[in-house]
Amino acid sequence: MNLPHCRRRDVHPIGRHEVPAVRDAWRSALGSGRVGVVNGDCGPRNAIVDTRGRCVLIDWDEARVDDPLFDLPSDELEQRAAWAWEIATCWSTEPVYAKSLIGHLTW
Structure with missing residues (x-):
């Protein structure tokens, strides 16, 4: 499955030298399907253990339907894509x- 919102993400506010690295x-x-x-902000600071001993994710303000790599990258390529997303969404x-x-x- 293609994710057109990522493929065509508006990156014009990012510096012109950084845009190619983000797109790459x-x-x-x-494109994994x-x-x-x-x-959208999965990490140790957003995980708590509730009173029943369950691990619970909090801070869902960046939640969306997307490729899971943005929460749990499984290799270097996916990690780079996750960093690129963070850069693009925080630039402004x-x-x-x-x-x-x-x-x-x-690299």
Whole structure:
């Protein structure tokens, strides 16, 4: 399954030198055909143990239907795609943070 919202993501606010690296990271990993609900910010700081001992994910404000690689990348290509997504979605609102992640896209 193609994910057109990722393939054609509007990346114009990103610096012109960074756009090719972001697009390359997406092209390298997307297109697996997998799709599901992703938290969008899955990580240890967003997992808690409830009173019954169950692990519960919190902070669902970035949730969407997308490729699961954005929550659980399984290899370097998928991790690069996840970093590219983080860079693209944070560029306008958190530019210093987004620029600090650019190094994750290089080999």
